[in-house]
Each structure stands twice: as structure tokens, then as C-alpha cells.
Amino acid sequence: MSIEKIRIILESFNHVTLHNSCNIIINVLNSEKLITDVSGPISFPTKKRSYCVLRSPHVNKDSREQFEIRRYKKIIDIQSNSEEIINTLLLLELSPGVSTKLFSYK
Secondary structure (H helix, E strand, C coil), X not given: CCCEEEEEEEEEXXXXXXXXXXXXXXXXXXXXXXXXXXXXXXXXXXXXXXXEEECXXXXXXXXXXXXXXXXXEEEEEEEEXXXXXXXXXXXXXXXXXXXXXXXEEC
């Protein structure tokens, strides 16, 4: 059997739900006996996007509101001998607000 490499990319606007989802994935992977190596979760830099909006539609240009959106990202790399792990990862139910991408390499 060849060793298969799997990369899981997790993204969220809330760092608490992202951390909880990473813990769920790590716990499931540690309970499986078919895994040879798990590395991660590896945190990526937080992407910040700021918006500046006028409070008043007519006058008072100096009065503005500022909003910010932060996007958090983590990666987990897995090396495994079987393809059953992909099925277990696809059947996991993570908290809402966390987007996942799953890549498989041979």
C-alpha cells in the first residue's frame, strides 16, 4: 500500500469555533489506528479587512464608523495507509461557520 497524504484547510470568521473544529478533527484522527503521522493544526496569519462608512448621509463628513472582518485559517496534514480516513473526515459534522477543504495526494 502506498502512503496517502491528506491536507485539511479550515477557515472561519470566529477563532473559537475554528479551534473547536480542529480539536474535533485531531481527536477523531487519534482514535483511528490507520494514521501514520498527523501534523498540525498550523495557524496562518489572520486576514483583516477594514471598512470606513459615513454615519450621516448629508453632512458631518468627519463622523465615521469603522468595521472590521477577520478571517482565520488553519491547516492539518495527515499521512495514512488507507482511504477509509477520507470517508470518516467527510462524515464529520463540524460547527457551522467553519468551511473545510480536503485535498488528497499520493
